[in-house]
Amino acid sequence: MGNVFLYVLLFIVFILFLSSFFTVKQQTAAIIERFGKFGSIRHAGLHWKVPLIDKIxxxxxxxxQQLDVIIETKTKENVFVKMKVSVQFKVIQEKVYEAFYKLEYPHDQITSYVFDVVRAEVPKLKLDDVFERKDDIAIAVKRELNDAMTTYGYDIINTLITDIDPDIQVKNAMNRINAADREKSAAEYEAEAQRIxxxxxAKAEAESKRLQGQGIADQRREIARGLVESVDVLNKVGINSQEASALIVVTQHYDTLQSIGSDTNSNLILLPNSPQAGSDMLNNMVASFTASNQVGEAMKNASKKKKDDDSNRYIEPETDFDNDED
Structure with a gap:
């Protein structure tokens, strides 16, 4: 009986001896208390504690670690948005005691500070500014968290706003506005391209007309030069200028008839087309030139007479003054 009791006692002592050893994993700290009072902090490795007295x-x-906080808040124009803020934090190794004893629920504490900062910053901004200045909001959250959580032994590594989700109706409205702006820009570009x-x-047509006019002028100049040469040749063989002009007009008249007749698909009819037509044309041209010259001479004489009358009216007052003196 005594031997059995001894064996049991030895077994219990052996179990207690084994339980006095414990290990702490890498990047972990263990808090040792003795009779409910803080004893020590143990870091990575194999450690020993007093059985039945010390306790982990x-x-x-x-x-x-990372904590994702989803917040619903409103912007300056009363548009509600959901924002996802990711907070990356860790326990300061030198402040394990504060992190364990001063703060019981660190996640809830961090969440409260994130809510407080975001709901203070976002209502100052319009929706577009929230998207553009999300980094500024994240910096404000990190600054506030660092000031508050350092006291409790926590270091805020970074804060990121990973998602901004407006109401579905606001999204649709923003998409419609964006589509309208793009259509407006496309219309402006198309109008500018059409104008170009x-x-x-118009520039090409103007250049074409200019070249066409220059070609016609050159053509008429060469025709006139050819007519002058033709008249000179005819004068040398004893044909006077009037007969030469009539011969040239008749020749060109028949050349025109020949060119019209050579085109089988032409529907053009030249009237009159009798041999007398060339002579009548020449007579009419001569009469027109003669009438034009007469009108020109009459206008010159009238203009000269008007100038003389104006000169006489300007001299008459001086003549009357001289008569009065006499």
């Missing part, structure tokens, strides 16, 4: 009260994770095409076409 808890373990603290020293790795960088019209201007280029």
């Amino acid at each position: 009260s808890g373990r603290i994770n020293l790795k960088i 095409r019209i201007v280029a076409k």
